[in-house]
Amino acid sequence: MADSARGHVDEEALDEVVRFTSDLIRIDTTNHGGGDCQERPAAEYAAEQLAGAGLEPTLLERTKGRTNVVARIEGTDPSADALLVHGHLDVVPAQAEDWSVHPFSGEIRDGVVWGRGAVDMKNMDAMILAVVRAWARLGVRPRRDLVIAFTADEEASAEDGSGFLADEHAGLFEGCTEGISESGAFTFHDGSGRQIYPIAAGERGTGWLKLTAHGRAGHGSKVNRANAVTRLAEAVARIGAHEWPVRLTPTVRAALTELAALYGIEPDLDDPDAVDVLLGKLGPAAALVEPTVRNSANPTMLHAGYKVNVIPGEAVGYVDGRYLPGGEDEFRTTLDRLTGPDVDWEFHHREVALQSPVESVTFARMRAAVEEFAPEGHVVPFCMSGGTDAKQFSRLGITGYGFSPLKLPEGYDYGALFHGVDERVPVEALHFGVHVLDRFLRTA
């Protein structure tokens, strides 16, 4: 770390972020889906740390044990819009036998904190708590009101978490215009020495589809030109083979422009073929934008029939579709065409796409905070291929950014650690995160 960028938090904050990450990992908040999860002990832990910083956290549950925590820090400028800082408390399941260290041990070994949630996203929860508590000790107040929210149920439907908060407790988020949370400002090593820090300014929408093919049931030995299985298979094959056209959203366009400049390439972003050529030239860094230059629809499940010599009257398939901000209409009309007249489709689950401005003052301040502590890094905007709690909070008019800063050494593949085996985070990365988060939140 450069001498000019020592940071403003105290040593205690650097100790606490590590302890909090480890402690939160040890509180098993596995979200198995279907309502099978208990966030309450983690929520109580977070609330206790907030109360220790002189705040008055509120615990909120739609369902017993599925606890959310919200607290507000009053800013010095009452006319300024509030900023939401949110992190989820639940984690995806982990199979202990696959891991080098028990996934809920929170073990700190050779300067690395191990366990489920180390990057998604108990690290960020711990960073938020450490910064807030450092401010209480140091007498720091932010300019804007900050609303701190720790949510349940992000890893499933969000119905007991951010969805519930947005629907039932909008008043707690009064004045919030922007929010920050997971999946951004981590180090992406491109393999040739460049360190890229992608900050998320958008998310693709979720369109999980149920396809139903209808036909004429009958004996498997007879002629049947209305076979539901054949119809479904044809529709699924067309969807799987479809080449979605390139559509650049403002965020993805900005991402490609900045990456092209970083690699010394003259981009022609108005020619769709040239976009694919550019992606080819970006090497590993293409992974940051490739999933978001177009919509996508991947067939994932098939259900039909019960006996080999019986043609069923119906066949059902599922498709994981994702659409770009502004891309939902095209997604729908394309699916109408690809499924054809004999196959119906409906949204099994649908979530909005998000587009956040890259030209905003807040984005510039996030960029500056990262650059202060990682002067060798290159900040670029990017669009997330999937989604986060920001989708639910967008209903309150809150523009979401993915900003949970981590300086990762080479060999730490952030994408692979997410929901992966041996999820872990270096202590140094957490310290960097606290410095950058503190810097950003002070200036935001």
Ligand SMILES: [Zn+2]
């Ligand atoms: Zn997450």
